[in-house]
Amino acid sequence: MALAQGAVATVLLSLAGIAVGVPAGLVFALIRWAKIPILAQIVAAYVSVIRATPLVTLVLLIFFALPGIGIPVDPIPAAIISLSLNTAAFNCEIWRSALNDFPKAQVEAAEATGMSPVVAFRYIIFPQIWRISLPALVNEITLLIKNSPAVAIVGVVDITRAAVRIGAQTYDPLPPFLIATVMYAVIVFVFVKAQASIETAMTRKFDF
Amino acid sequence: MLQEFSIVLDHKDRLLIGLGNTVWIATISTILSTVIGAALAMALMSRHVMLRRAVRVFIDAMRCVPFLLLAYIVYYGLPSLGVRFDNLSAGIASLSLYNAAYMGEILRGAWVSLPKEYAEAGEAYGFHGFKLFHRIIMPSLVLAAVPVLGNQVIQIVKDTAFLTIIAVPELTHEASAIQSMYYVPFGAFVAAIALYWLICRMVEFVVQYTEHLADLRR
Numbered sequence: 001m002a003l004a005q006g007a008v009a010t011v012l013l014s015l016a017g018i019a020v021g022v023p024a025g026l027v028f029a030l031i032r033w034a035k036i037p038i039l040a041q042i043v044a045a046y047v048s049v050i051r052a053t054p055l056v057t058l059v060l061l062i063f064f065a066l067p068g069i070g071i072p073v074d075p076i077p078a079a080i081i082s083l084s085l086n087t088a089a090f091n092c093e094i095w096r097s098a099l100n101d102f103p104k105a106q107v108e109a110a111e112a113t114g115m116s117p118v119v120a121f122r123y124i125i126f127p128q129i130w131r132i133s134l135p136a137l138v139n140e141i142t143l144l145i146k147n148s149p150a151v152a153i154v155g156v157v158d159i160t161r162a163a164v165r166i167g168a169q170t171y172d173p174l175p176p177f178l179i180a181t182v183m184y185a186v187i188v189f190v191f192v193k194a195q196a197s198i199e200t201a202m203t204r205k206f207d208f
Numbered sequence: 209m210l211q212e213f214s215i216v217l218d219h220k221d222r223l224l225i226g227l228g229n230t231v232w233i234a235t236i237s238t239i240l241s242t243v244i245g246a247a248l249a250m251a252l253m254s255r256h257v258m259l260r261r262a263v264r265v266f267i268d269a270m271r272c273v274p275f276l277l278l279a280y281i282v283y284y285g286l287p288s289l290g291v292r293f294d295n296l297s298a299g300i301a302s303l304s305l306y307n308a309a310y311m312g313e314i315l316r317g318a319w320v321s322l323p324k325e326y327a328e329a330g331e332a333y334g335f336h337g338f339k340l341f342h343r344i345i346m347p348s349l350v351l352a353a354v355p356v357l358g359n360q361v362i363q364i365v366k367d368t369a370f371l372t373i374i375a376v377p378e379l380t381h382e383a384s385a386i387q388s389m390y391y392v393p394f395g396a397f398v399a400a401i402a403l404y405w406l407i408c409r410m411v412e413f414v415v416q417y418t419e420h421l422a423d424l425r426r
Contacts, residue, residue, distance in 0.1 A: 052362065052408035053401045054369030057380045061401065064393030149276040153373060160277050164284070173284045177277065185272035 003176065006162030007183050013076075013158065014145050014187075017083030021144075022137060024084065025091025030121075032092070033099040043092065050089035055150035058082045063154040079151035087144045094136040098129040131202055138195040142188045159183050212395030219386050223396075226382030227403050233300060233378060234365045234407075240304035241364070242357075245311025249349075250341060252316045263312070270309030276370045278302045283374050299371040307364050314360060318353040319345065351422040358415035362408050369404075379403060 028043045050058075062085075063078040073081070102125060110120035149160035157165070163180035167173025216223065251263040270278070282305075283298040293301060322345070330344035350357070372381035379400050387396035 049401065049405055052366075052405040054366040054380060054404060056369040056372060057383070057397055057400055057404065060380065060384060060387075061393065061397035064387060065397060068393055146274040149274045150370065152276070160274060160280065163277070164280060167284060172288060174281070174288055177281045177285050180277055181269075181273050181281075184274060184277070185269075188272055 002157075002162045002166060003159060003179055003183065006157055006159040006180075007187070009156065010145070010148055010158040010183075011187060013079055013083060013151060013156070014141070014148055016080045017087050017144055017148075018141055020080070020084035021087035022091050024088040025093075026095045028088060028092035029095035029099055032096055047089045047092055050086060051093075053086075055082060055086050055147045056153055058086060059150055059154055075151070075154045075156045078154055079156045082151070083144060083148065086147070087140060090140050090143070091137060094133050094140060095129065097136075098133045099125075101132070102129060134195060134198065138191055141191050145184065145187055145191070209394060212392040213399070215390050215392045216386060216395040216399050219390075222382045222386055223379070223399060223403070226377060226379040226400075227407075229377055230365065230368050230379040230404075231407065233296075233303070233368050233371070233376070234361070237300055237303035237307065237364050237368075238361050240300070241307035241311050244304060244308035245315055246346060248308060248312030249315035249319060252312065253319055267309040267312055270306055271313075273306075275302070275306050275367045276373065278306050279370060279374060295371075295374045295376050299368075299374060299376045303364060303367055303371075306367070307360060310360050310363070311357070314353050314356050315349050317356075318349045322348055322352065351418070351425075354415055354418050354422065358411055361411050365404065365407050365411070 028047070031043050032040045034040075059078060059082040062082050063073060063075065066073045066078070106124055107120065110124045115124070149158060152158055152161040152164075159180045163176040164173070166176040170176075248263050248267065251259050252267075254260060279299060279302040282302040283293060283295060286293070326348055327340065327345060330340050335344055368376075368378050369380040371378055372384060375381070383396040383400035387393045
């Protein structure tokens, strides 16, 4: 039962991280792609640091340092902020590589027909890059899920933490650990399966 | 905020001990996981169907489990089967085993795209079996896979931070200790993150240098 609650926590935290991290990564990537001065450099530094930062250390920093500058934060928001900051950096790189590979001729054609940059992005660029980025984004989502037990260090009870608790109560930790392993496998499998079916649907719709 | 950093600087000894531990734990785990990963890659490329299937199941299972869960299984779970580790060896064992699965997959990927002529030329010169792998295939694999292997090493460095949860005195653990004694969360964890960043830049530097050497050899 505790494991089921842990599973809900793991899934909801991951979904929150995805909901914030994927669009934020796109915004960061656009900032670098458009070479907006100063902001682009800040994003580059942020990505470089976050890619080298263990999630455990990031969660500890957010949870303990934010109250120090006058922003009180509970474990669950701290977990969501950390997961989002972490995954946004990796998603930024995924979006950026899709943007860098995007044919320049199409952007120029959109400009020539009088589209504003926003309209061109909405109708020309975005519909193509999200399909190219999808496999890499889903791969990053599975990494996010496998990293999520880091939030247990500030007391969030996810699958892993729930399994440890049950093991400590029953003095037989192996069964809850094995059930937890299966739960993670199922969650990861659902995301990979969803990606595959979106891809099939897209191939059928656009036939390429 | 500056005051926080000066307190952390006063206790830089602890931070540096943590840094040292993180570096050597990551180094040993990298070596062990590369060796085990090479063995797994050999098994994946072997002619025995059963061996191939068994190793495939092991690798896929490892890639589903979060690292922390594996560390818990090794540290808390295995004693009930009669295998007992202290926290440091449990940490190194789980890091090596976990990343060996990824290393195995990386090396297999490089092996599949390796030109057949390499192995054939080796055989023509009289290399067989393990010697062929060790002297001909393995060096080309490592050179071809260096950038991806480098990413995995960075992953290992970051995974060591999980070991603070089983009380291994690595960098994050020491930063945590300093912060809980003097309440300097910002200084302690930002210092730790800066050190992690330095380690990762160093790994990236080694990767670039190796690629440069590989280019010269070609």
